[in-house]
Amino acid sequence: xxxxxxxxRHKVTETGTPVTLRCxxxxxxxxxxxxxxxxxxxxxxxxxxxxxxxxxxxxxSDGYSVSRSKTEDFLLTxxxxxxxxxxxxxxxxxxxxxxxxxxxxxxxxxx
Amino acid sequence: xQQVMQIPQYQHVQEGEDFTTYCNSSTTLSNIQWYKQRPGxxxxxxxQLVKSGEVKKQKRLTFQFGEAKKNSSLHITATQTTDxxxxxxxxxxxxxxxxxxxxxxxxxxxx
Numbered sequence: 278x279x280x281x282x283x284x285x286r287h288k289v290t291e292t293g294t295p296v297t298l299r300c301x302x303x304x305x306x307x308x309x310x311x312x313x314x315x316x317x318x319x320x321x322x323x324x325x326x327x328x329x330x331x332x333x334x335x336x337x338s339d340g341y342s343v344s345r346s347k348t349e350d351f352l353l354t355x356x357x358x359x360x361x362x363x364x365x366x367x368x369x370x371x372x373x374x375x376x377x378x379x380x381x382x383x384x385x386x387x388x
Numbered sequence: 389x390q391q392v393m394q395i396p397q398y399q400h401v402q403e404g405e406d407f408t409t410y411c412n413s414s415t416t417l418s419n420i421q422w423y424k425q426r427p428g429x430x431x432x433x434x435x436q437l438v439k440s441g442e443v444k445k446q447k448r449l450t451f452q453f454g455e456a457k458k459n460s461s462l463h464i465t466a467t468q469t470t471d472x473x474x475x476x477x478x479x480x481x482x483x484x485x486x487x488x489x490x491x492x493x494x495x496x497x498x499x
Contacts, residue, residue: 310486317397319476319489320431335486336389367430374480376421377487379430 280304281380283368289386296355298383300368302348306378308371309351310335311343313364314382320367326351358387390415392479394490402498407464409493411477418482420453420460425492426473434462467497 280303322335437453
């Protein structure tokens with residue numbers, strides 16, 4: 278498996294609180310992605326990055342922001358968590374526009 | 389926006405039976421990728437198809453890309469319990485676009 282870690286792996290939080298998820302890679306890949314996975318919806322892209330400080334929105338970006346200050350780290354922030362953001366979040370990396378390598382996932386529950 | 393539909397959503401088979409999942413895109417694709425996710429795990433890249441009408445095999449798995457580059461299929465011959473998981477297709481509309489994932493087909497195999 279590619280060197281990707283996500284933290285935390287599990288988190289329970291309350292509505293209205295800010296939450297930050299971290300993705301860390303040791304592969305020096307240029308592209309990093311954040312997806313959410315919900316039953317019946319497959320994987321939906323939230324935001325992605327194509328370099329340090331270069332990010333763009335995906336399909337379901339509302340309510341989420343990202344930052345990438347170093348090649349190896351890509352942070353996903355929920356400014357004010359809502360119950361609809363309860364999901365499993367996956368980070369992925371790729372060298373180019375081809376195969377993606379996924380991290381182990383973070384299970385987030387917003388009460 | 390681009391949509392990728394996948395059927396069936398679920399499939400139960402007896403061990404030894406064949407299995408097929410189908411993927412259809414609303415737009416012509418540059419390439420299509422397939423991923424497998426074991427229960428409780430993360431998606432793992434299986435293969436990428438690029439050419440119109442392309443067929444690739446990996447042991448008991450056969451992947452096809454349609455002539456119009458809008459549909460694809462994954463066929464597993466003589467399923468085994470190790471094939472259990474959810475299979476996702478993911479399409480890329482052109483070289484600069486992100487992947488759009490289908491909803492996945494969950495395969496369950498009875499021993």
